[in-house]
Amino acid sequence: MLRGKHALVTGGGTGIGLAIAQTLASHGAEVTITGRRMDVLKQAESLRIHPLVMDVSDETSVVDGVASAVQARGPVQVCVANAGIAEGRALLKTDMDFWRTMMATNLDGAFLTIRECLRSMTGTDWGRVIAVSSIAGVKGLKGAPAYSASKHALIGLIRGLAADYAQKPLTFNALCPAYVDTEIVSRNTASIMQRTGLGEEEARRLMTDINPHGRLIAPSEVAEAALFLCGPQSGSVNGQALQIAGGEV
Structure with missing residues (x-):
């Protein structure tokens, strides 16, 4: 299904990112996985999964990293902005360093990753952008206002891009697991x-x-949702926040 397509998955060495990378690779994609630790990425390396050290909170690292991946494996046609941090802290205990760190990774990192991937994706005839948000992106998570804000904002970014590119052969969606x-x-x-x-x-x-x-929830359940969004019947699913949350309403 994805043979000949280049996918890039941030935070692809562990957890949800690794499950998505393995699922896309099993369907023929060449997958670049990124993260800050090469030792972790190397453990996930396989015939179709290629490690790349990249820090999504650093603009230069993202610009250079995505450019390197494109040079090696062609335009990115599946961009999975997965890298993120999840930590709760009461608002009155939240200082600016904590707030900025949360936003730099969960929101800025996704923005930079998607922006740089789109530079090559828009020159192709098909593309999928998937952001891994959270159930906290559609409802408030008690004890985690900064995290909730970052994940709400990520869905806003996805919806804005879906509107911008609605007439193009690209889709933009968010996955919202519990x-x-x-x-x-x-x-x-x-x-x-x-x-x-x-x-x-x-x-x-x-x-x-x-x-x-x-x-x-098993990471494979989230990965299968990502695979559906890359499938042949997914072209009209755009700008959505797909909840994988066991019935959360």
């Missing part, structure tokens, strides 16, 4: 245990129980 079984959940579990004194099972259940269907 709690996914990734390293982020593991780190959050440890943080909850430290703050509350709860045991591991109880701390993990606090996140699991937020998902209406009572379980964590």
